[in-house]
Amino acid sequence: MSYKVILQDKYDLSALVEAINLRDSLEQVAYQGTVNMVATPDMPPINPGMSIRISGIPYGKKDYVPLLHPGVVWEVESSNNGTKRITLTVYDRTIYLDKSEDEYLFPAKQTASQRFKKYAADWNLKIAKLPDTGKKLGRSVYRTQSIYASMFADLRETAKAGGKLYHPRMISSGLELYELGSNKDVYILEHVTDTTQSRTLEGAATQVKVLATAASESGKEVPSKVMAIEKKDTDKFGLLQAIIQDDEVKSKAAATELAKSKLRGIQQTISLNGPDINTIRAGDAVMFGSLKLLVISVSRELGNPGSMSLELGTYDDVKRRFYLE
Template sequence: MSYEVVLDGKYYLGDLVEEITLEDSLEEIAYRANIRLSVQSGMPLIAPGQDIRISGIPYGGQSMAYLLHPAMVWECESEHTGGSGKHLNVTAYDRTLYLSKSEDERLMPGGQTAAERLASYAAGWNIPLGALPDTKIKLKRSVKRSQSIFSMILEDIKETASKGGDLYRPRMTPAGLTLVKLGGNAQVWQLESLESITQKRTLEGAVTQVKVLGNEGSETKLSPVLAIVKGEVDKYGTLQKVLQDCAIETPAQARKAAEPLLLGLQETLSVTALDVNLIRAGDLVDLEGQRLYVTSVRHQLGAPGHMQLELAHEAKVRRDWCG
């Protein structure tokens, strides 16, 4: 196997590794690794909290590079099966998991960008920062009640997108935590050596009409309606979503916020193919001439490896990300 697993920066576990998978999803902040090891005498003790990293030769590359780093062991499970000996299943995450598992309450001043706020969150949890993009959009003052830090980050990203900014997602890199633009990958990989493609089309989750409400009303009065924005009502019927955000104050703002939420027939594709170990959730790929976004990916590392991708069109990704 042309991959390295290193524990605590000094124990090379390569000879013990039987299987490695890496999983990434737009619904999660942390990159996850599942590592299956053969337990042998003399191997180091592996326990939750230890540093761990995975390196490999990037697809199309020539030398080793970090694929998961910095990361930590989160869970260990040992098993003993009759004839095949003892095994250890290790689950590891990059260190952004702390931002998903930790809750806080914060008052965020107005005028900050999503990137500036990300730096503030990371500093509070000692998460190293990489170079951050200029996300440009100034955010409103916000009182963030008790919730996970990751959900706070998502609120900032969604507000950025709803105000006309680019779509971003947080991602840990070997240089530190950053924000990457969805679909902003320099190399758009063309998916080849396809093993299977499954297409799903559904009206589940469709929105054909959005009602945007103003500030909350009283016990005797409903909230004012700022706008009702229609999509494919004639074709699919009325499937209405109600949007209420104190940052939306005018009918023009209401219509702008509502439009990305409209989505009729939804199409997703599941693809199994030979592995391109550089593909991450949020990347843009080319499937038979279609430009699609990766919403989740599971890499089964090996030589050759395999990957399972969930793909969607930009309209669905934007709707899900902003909604």
């Protein structure tokens, strides 16, 4: 197997490995791995909390690079059915952002980048790459919730304000705020099998109305103030209206921008299986035929050859599904 599994930076477990599966998704922050191994009497004891690294040779290359690193052993399960085997569940270290809770009170006019520095410092995570997200956010009060939930709330607000889409990602040099689709190597997916394409009007909105928060006057209920109405493709798909009430939208221009971003017609996702390209991560752009799509999730079985299952979507569909709902 052209993959290496290194425990605590000194124990090479590669010869004991029977299978490695990895999963990455925009629906979770941490890259997840499952390692199945044969246990031997001379192997080191493996316990949750230990550091671990999974490396492999990228598609078309010759040298090993870290795939899941820095990683942590999260679960250890052993079985004995004549031969003793061990199954490890491992994550990259962004798992600590997902499994830790805290409260945060942020003033207005900070960017997601500025807040990202605070989260990383509080949880002792080195920052590898931090672009300027640009959009100034409103005052935020995050009561007891996971660090990742607070972080992603900032990224959603950035997207709602017309900013780019970002996802936290752990790489060998530390934590980065990754701009979706910004990968330099955009792979063309060929030799794929089991392709499924789904197209639906479920969740479509051809007219969007943004309302100010309703208020009563002298004890009487009054209609909500309409801040913006935008429509598109009502003649093609019919009138499907969505209503948005958002306290963070203060101006007509912001309301109009938000309404436009919520307009959506046919939503399309593509699922496919194919030979593994082991450096493709969730959020990367890939080419499928003439379509440039984003990877929503990837599940892979490492090997020679390995295999991967991808869920793909357009940039606009990913934005609506994960950042604007």
